[in-house]
Amino acid sequence: MFYQPTDFKFTKSLESNWLLIQDELNRLEESNSLPWQKEFLYNKGWDIFSLHSFGKKIDKNCCLCPETTKLVESIPGMTTATFSSLAPGTHIAPHKGYINTVLRCHLGLIVPSDCWIRVGNETKTWEAGKCLIFDDTFEHEVLNRSNTARIILLIDFKKA
Numbered sequence: 021m022f023y024q025p026t027d028f029k030f031t032k033s034l035e036s037n038w039l040l041i042q043d044e045l046n047r048l049e050e051s052n053s054l055p056w057q058k059e060f061l062y063n064k065g066w067d068i069f070s071l072h073s074f075g076k077k078i079d080k081n082c083c084l085c086p087e088t089t090k091l092v093e094s095i096p097g098m099t100t101a102t103f104s105s106l107a108p109g110t111h112i113a114p115h116k117g118y119i120n121t122v123l124r125c126h127l128g129l130i131v132p133s134d135c136w137i138r139v140g141n142e143t144k145t146w147e148a149g150k151c152l153i154f155d156d157t158f159e160h161e162v163l164n165r166s167n168t169a170r171i172i173l174l175i176d177f178k179k180a
Contacts, residue, residue: 021140021158023123025151030095034127034173037091038149041173042129044085045103065107065164068174072101088173097122097178104174106135106164114138117156119176126152127173132166146172 025031034041048069070078071089082089092101099122106112117124126137128146136145137152139160144152154160164170 021155022142022144023153023155025125025153028125028151028153030177031125031151031153033091033094034125034151034175035149037087038127038129041085041088041091041127042148044088045129045171045173048084048103065105065110065169066112067105067107068102069105070100070102072098075099092173092175095175095177097180098175099178100174100176102174103129104172106162106170108164108167108169110162110164112162114159114161116159120155120157122156122176122178124154124156125173125175125177126154127175128152129173130169130171132164132168132170134165135163135170137162146170 025035069081071082071085071092072078088101092098126146128148128150131146131148136143137160139154139156140158146152
């Protein structure tokens with residue numbers, strides 16, 4: 021189930037500052053990223069760089085992205101904020117989230133064509149500088165069929 025990004029005040033701030041966020045992302049070294057822990061969900065190539073993880077601030081990472089950190093910390097109820105990178109050919113199998121008290125926001129940062137996300141029966145593509153918001157307790161899957169990485173800023177926030 022997707023939501024209208026305009027229904028959430030913080031999306032305007034993220035979208036108007038997406039180039040600043042992308043600039044901080046571009047300054048990170050690839051070695052700073054880690055594979056997503058739930059390896060059974062994907063075939064290869066899902067890496068993350070976390071600023072906040074399930075309510076815990078990752079200080080050393082936040083220092084590398086100070087402007088992004090300020091933006092995500094201003095989001096009411098934010099619990100997780102991480103850069104999420106999918107390598108070419110990566111498929112995240114259909115699955116459901118397990119926390120029904122949060123919604124998930126994806127801010128497109130590097131968005132090649134031929135990438136999509138399906139939530140329930142609805143499939144969407146990302147746009148650079150635009151947010152997608154969905155309830156990840158609905159079955160969802162992701163595929164990057166392009167020749168380049170797809171990178172988003174992934175944010176979980178508590179439902180109002």
